[in-house]
Amino acid sequence: MDFIRNFPMFSVVLSLFSGVLCTLLPGKKARIYTIAYECVLIAMAAAVLWLTVHTGASFTYVMGEFPAPWGNELRAGVLESAVALLFMSVMLCSVLAGKRYVDQDIDESKINLYYTILNLMTAAIMAMTWTNDIFSGYVFLEILTLTSCGILIVREIGRTTLAAVRYMILNLVGSGLFLLGVVLMYDITGNLLMVPMQHEIAMLYQDPGARVVLIMATGIITIGLSIKSGLFPFHYWMPDTYGWATPTSASILSSLVSKCYIFLLIKIYWRVIGIDIFTKMPIRNIVFVLGLCGMIFGSVSAIRADNINRMVAFSSAAQIGYIYMGIGLGGTAGFTAAVFHIMAHAVTKSQLFLTTPRLAEISGNSLRFKNLQGCALKDPNAGLFFLLPSLSMIGIPIFAGFSSKLFFGMAAADNGGIKLILVMLTMAASSMLNALYFIRTLIRIYSPGDDREVRIPHRLDYNIPMFALTVGNLAMGLFSWIFVGAIQQGFTMFM
Amino acid sequence: MIKLLFDVELDEDLSAGEDSDLLENVMTGAEVHDSTREKVKTEKGYYKDYVRRVQWTQNLVEIENSGFRIFYTSVAVISCALLIGMLLFTISFLPRYGMENPEGLDVVRRYVEHGLQETGAINIISGIILDYRAFDTLGESHVLFTALMCVTVLLRIDKKNMRTQYEDFYLIRDEKYHELYGESIMRGVAAVLLPCLFLYGAYVLLNGQNSPGGGFSGGAVVGSGLIICAAAYGFNSTDRMITRKTAGLIAFFALGFYSFAKGYVFFTGANGIENHIPKGQPGAILSGGLILPLDIAVGLVVACTMFGFYSLFRRGSIGKEV
Numbered sequence: 001m002d003f004i005r006n007f008p009m010f011s012v013v014l015s016l017f018s019g020v021l022c023t024l025l026p027g028k029k030a031r032i033y034t035i036a037y038e039c040v041l042i043a044m045a046a047a048v049l050w051l052t053v054h055t056g057a058s059f060t061y062v063m064g065e066f067p068a069p070w071g072n073e074l075r076a077g078v079l080e081s082a083v084a085l086l087f088m089s090v091m092l093c094s095v096l097a098g099k100r101y102v103d104q105d106i107d108e109s110k111i112n113l114y115y116t117i118l119n120l121m122t123a124a125i126m127a128m129t130w131t132n133d134i135f136s137g138y139v140f141l142e143i144l145t146l147t148s149c150g151i152l153i154v155r156e157i158g159r160t161t162l163a164a165v166r167y168m169i170l171n172l173v174g175s176g177l178f179l180l181g182v183v184l185m186y187d188i189t190g191n192l193l194m195v196p197m198q199h200e201i202a203m204l205y206q207d208p209g210a211r212v213v214l215i216m217a218t219g220i221i222t223i224g225l226s227i228k229s230g231l232f233p234f235h236y237w238m239p240d241t242y243g244w245a246t247p248t249s250a251s252i253l254s255s256l257v258s259k260c261y262i263f264l265l266i267k268i269y270w271r272v273i274g275i276d277i278f279t280k281m282p283i284r285n286i287v288f289v290l291g292l293c294g295m296i297f298g299s300v301s302a303i304r305a306d307n308i309n310r311m312v313a314f315s316s317a318a319q320i321g322y323i324y325m326g327i328g329l330g331g332t333a334g335f336t337a338a339v340f341h342i343m344a345h346a347v348t349k350s351q352l353f354l355t356t357p358r359l360a361e362i363s364g365n366s367l368r369f370k371n372l373q374g375c376a377l378k379d380p381n382a383g384l385f386f387l388l389p390s391l392s393m394i395g396i397p398i399f400a401g402f403s404s405k406l407f408f409g410m411a412a413a414d415n416g417g418i419k420l421i422l423v424m425l426t427m428a429a430s431s432m433l434n435a436l437y438f439i440r441t442l443i444r445i446y447s448p449g450d451d452r453e454v455r456i457p458h459r460l461d462y463n464i465p466m467f468a469l470t471v472g473n474l475a476m477g478l479f480s481w482i483f484v485g486a487i488q489q490g491f492t493m494f495m
Numbered sequence: 496m497i498k499l500l501f502d503v504e505l506d507e508d509l510s511a512g513e514d515s516d517l518l519e520n521v522m523t524g525a526e527v528h529d530s531t532r533e534k535v536k537t538e539k540g541y542y543k544d545y546v547r548r549v550q551w552t553q554n555l556v557e558i559e560n561s562g563f564r565i566f567y568t569s570v571a572v573i574s575c576a577l578l579i580g581m582l583l584f585t586i587s588f589l590p591r592y593g594m595e596n597p598e599g600l601d602v603v604r605r606y607v608e609h610g611l612q613e614t615g616a617i618n619i620i621s622g623i624i625l626d627y628r629a630f631d632t633l634g635e636s637h638v639l640f641t642a643l644m645c646v647t648v649l650l651r652i653d654k655k656n657m658r659t660q661y662e663d664f665y666l667i668r669d670e671k672y673h674e675l676y677g678e679s680i681m682r683g684v685a686a687v688l689l690p691c692l693f694l695y696g697a698y699v700l701l702n703g704q705n706s707p708g709g710g711f712s713g714g715a716v717v718g719s720g721l722i723i724c725a726a727a728y729g730f731n732s733t734d735r736m737i738t739r740k741t742a743g744l745i746a747f748f749a750l751g752f753y754s755f756a757k758g759y760v761f762f763t764g765a766n767g768i769e770n771h772i773p774k775g776q777p778g779a780i781l782s783g784g785l786i787l788p789l790d791i792a793v794g795l796v797v798a799c800t801m802f803g804f805y806s807l808f809r810r811g812s813i814g815k816e817v
Binding site: 150212 | 613762
């Protein structure tokens with residue numbers, strides 16, 4: 001039992017070591033090793049989740065000999081372990097389902113480097129999920145920034161390099177703003193660990209001078225992380241980044257990396273600033289409005305896209321808007337809905353990004369709508385794996401997307417007033433737009449083309465992870481109260 | 496610049512033609528290499544592609560010169576000015592260091608007063624980064640390694656980013672130039688400088704626990720020594736020391752050792768088990784517990800990274816392929 005408490009530390013250090021190890025392995029062995037150790041990470045996260053649910057309490061893990069205000073710390077509660085478990089499962093599915101495209105897209109001599117970068121990214125995601133120290137968060141955020149550009153440029157075509165440069169510039173702006181915010185907070189509190197910082201901030205908020213600094217620091221951190229995760233005015237890097245990367249990368253970038261930044265932001269709101277103080281800050285309303293704008297503008301851009309990958313990428317921008325709207329609603333209900341949407345969207349969007357290359361492959365390596373005619377009839381499995389997450393994105397009941405929209409609605413009802421009206425109207429409009437472009441695509445891929453009789457054999461190594469993701473999607477739709485209960489328990493531990 | 500920062504739909508015109516699939520293949524990289532590239536060149540596609548590219552560039556210039564550019568620049572300038580103003584305004588509210596927020600210095604005071612006793616390092620900075628906050632530094636040393644990996648992925652020569660014949664020509668000319676004439680000034684200076692640099696680098700690296708310095712700075716000095724060596728005597732001289740395989744092995748053993756040593760310390764520290772790493776006599780070269788070996792590991796990685804960047808940018812590989 002006590003040994004399980006070491007698992008968060010093991011998962012970070014093991015991932016770092018695996019990254020270095022994969023440079024020495026040949027490509028195929030690196031892939032097998034990566035898959036094996038990701039299974040180990042999933043088992044570890046599941047064990048930690050079991051422990052925290054079982055004991056009903058979170059625990060902190062001292063990294064080294066020096067306790068809280070002096071050394072680094074990790075912390076594991078229900079929320080962290082659930083998010084880590086989900087992230088690792090999605091990552092494993094992405095690696096499994098996309099491995100054939102990785103072999104196609106990436107030069108043979110660099111495949112092991114791809115898995116190296118992927119493992120370092122895993123380490124960063126794990127560390128950012130478990131950390132109890134804001135500066136450790138920054139260090140691993142740097143690794144995440146670099147690796148997310150790395151898994152993008154590895155395809156080595158002009159478009160990915162261009163997209164990576166743009167992504168890098170915006171990401172570095174985000175990192176810089178985040179660091180400035182951390183520096184400002186360190187200057188007034190004198191601490192970098194989350195719990196002592198929260199105590200200091202609770203006292204300092206009474207002082208009007210320190211309050212200005214605090215609001216500024218929170219604002220800068222929010223802007224930095226929202227640039228990185230692609231909130232409304234900063235979402236223009238998304239289509240190229242997600243649309244041209246190799247499918248595994250696109251799936252991981254859209255469903256894990258941007259979510260990881262949002263999770264760190266939520267963690268900072270709850271564990272550093274304190275949710276009571278955050279609720280009083282005006283930042284909440286700005287985030288709320290930007291989230292609403294993102295929901296509309298992301299969907300409008302998705303309708304204008306002429307390429308299926310760009311459409312799915314712009315739809316990501318809309319979904320990020322939903323998450324920030326939940327944060328803006330505030331309160332346990334709003335944050336619970338936001339975290340539930342992080343999970344639902346991670347499962348759904350990774351599946352979409354892993355299916356589009358399969359559809360393109362069937363229709364002659366083209367992602368354009370006009371060439372996709374009838375491709376779902378050629379490979380019914382791929383069609384189904386596009387159909388189900390699309391329905392979830394639109395918000396059809398029994399799928400995860402419906403549950404998350406329901407929880408957003410309930411959180412808004414808790415709030416009442418103008419926010420309720422805004423949320424309801426925008427969510428209705430956004431759902432309509434979602435339905436518009438997804439159903440258009442579905443009609444396109446299901447209407448028979450010229451060469452209907454060509455049937456392409458399905459592939460088992462691709463179908464199994466996709467089936468797992470579908471099961472996850474349905475489970476989150478049908479048994480959503482289990483997930484929401486766990487998230488709420490996690491937030492009570494966050495206090 | 497517009498294209499870089501915003502996704503202005505410029506490629507609409509580019510790809511709207513009749514045979515846009517060919518172009519799309521070129522842009523998506525589907526079978527773009529070898530045979531396809533030849534085909535594209537010989538067939539009509541190449542010229543059409545070229546014409547479109549010219550038109551696309553003209554469109555770009557047009558848009559950059561139009562009102563959007565003025566709007567874009569003014570918004571950028573205004574938001575930057577706003578950010579700077581707000582930050583300056585915030586700074587005026589910060590407490591004067593150590594005077595107005597004494598309780599904010601508790602952590603620092605402990606580092607200064609008990610650092611030597613608890614870590615065995617006279618240089619408190621080394622004690623903080625490699626002992627108190629070792630987890631951050633574990634991440635930080637992997638940041639460098641990650642950067643090296645990303646640059647390798649981008650720049651190392653493979654079938655996909657094969658250099659053109661012109662670049663080959665320049666490279667061969669460069670190498671020949673080095674062999675035949677040498678850079679006499681560079682070589683003369685390097686002959687004097689190199690021994691001092693390596694010695695100084697080793698000194699900074701090994702004395703990290705006792706005086707300012709340590710892995711990051713010592714590694715940077717050693718790395719710049721390697722770069723000067725390569726610049727003055729050509730890559731043949733460094734290839735004898737560093738091949739791709741040795742660089743990989745150095746990084747693997749240094750970072751692997753780092754992870755395991757720190758994993759051991761984290762494990763023993765968190766579980767209350769005594770770790771058997773001696774602190775040593777403060778001031779001696781073998782002191783500070785794990786600080787010295789970790790400094791060496793970090794130094795090796797930093798030196799490899801710096802030299803690796805230089806070598807990748809100049810010739811597209813870290814060292815000779817073995």
